[in-house]
Amino acid sequence: MNHDQVLDEFRAAGALLEGHFILSSGLHSPVFFQKNAVFMDPDRTERLCRALAEKAQAAFGKIDVVVSPAVGAIIPGYETARHLKARAMFVEREGGVFQLRRGFEIKAGERVLMVEDVVTTGLSSRECLDSIRGHAGELVGAACLIDRSGGKADIGAKLVSLASVSAPAYPADKLPPELAALPAIKPGSRGLAA
Ligand SMILES: O=P(O)(O)OC[C@H]1O[C@H](OP(=O)(O)OP(=O)(O)O)[C@H](O)[C@@H]1O
Ligand SMILES: O=C(O)c1cc(=O)[nH]c(=O)[nH]1
Numbered sequence: 720m721n722h723d724q725v726l727d728e729f730r731a732a733g734a735l736l737e738g739h740f741i742l743s744s745g746l747h748s749p750v751f752f753q754k755n756a757v758f759m760d761p762d763r764t765e766r767l768c769r770a771l772a773e774k775a776q777a778a779f780g781k782i783d784v785v786v787s788p789a790v791g792a793i794i795p796g797y798e799t800a801r802h803l804k805a806r807a808m809f810v811e812r813e814g815g816v817f818q819l820r821r822g823f824e825i826k827a828g829e830r831v832l833m834v835e836d837v838v839t840t841g842l843s844s845r846e847c848l849d850s851i852r853g854h855a856g857e858l859v860g861a862a863c864l865i866d867r868s869g870g871k872a873d874i875g876a877k878l879v880s881l882a883s884v885s886a887p888a889y890p891a892d893k894l895p896p897e898l899a900a901l902p903a904i905k906p907g908s909r910g911l912a913a
């Protein structure tokens with residue numbers, strides 16, 4: 720699946736939103752990839768994650784375990800793992816820090832791939848990778864559906880993406896006037912009260 724086909728899947732799902740969004744990192748953006756509009760369609764999710772699994776396998780070889788950061792990456796992590804014939808686990812925030820819970824266990828020698836839905840600054844990816852590094856197993860790399868940093872985010876591991884896009888994102892005190900004029904919404908889960 721090429722770059723345009725990936726973006727066409729998001730467009731067809733109504734997942735390419737325009738407005739004023741506060742991202743997980745606190746940056747503000749006029750565009751948002753609402754991945755859940757994609758993931759509610761199992762066939763569309765299968766097409767994208769099969770392509771991501773093929774790309775990850777070509778880059779990293781055999782993968783035994785996929786670990787994804789909750790909430791957004793649970794579904795693509797599971798579906799990508801299905802195509803890789805790997806086990807699927809997720810980390811979730813406990814006291815703000817990503818942890819493997821629910822009996823998830825990585826065994827010594829297992830080859831681990833981190834799967835993220837969307838990468839912006841790479842902060843969530845780095846936090847997820849830090850958590851994985853605290854366990855047994857060999858971290859082989861990372862994969863995401865959309866890298867909206869256009870390849871600029873440094874996650875401290877090799878990252879393959881299905882589509883790389885340079886999407887604008889601004890600190891809160893540097894908003895262009897046309898963006899500042901719009902009401903802001905924060906779609907993600909970081910910082911939500913329990
Ligand atoms: O590269 P970053 O700057 O970290 O931004 C990308 C992250 O933001 C979103 O998660 P979010 O924390 O909004 O919650 P969600 O997974 O529940 O959507 C997305 O799922 C990535 O995990
Ligand atoms: O940076 C984010 O929080 C983010 C951006 C985006 O386009 N989609 C998403 O789910 N999260």
Ligand SMILES: [Mg+2]
Nearest residue numbers: 789790791792
């Ligand atoms: Mg997330």
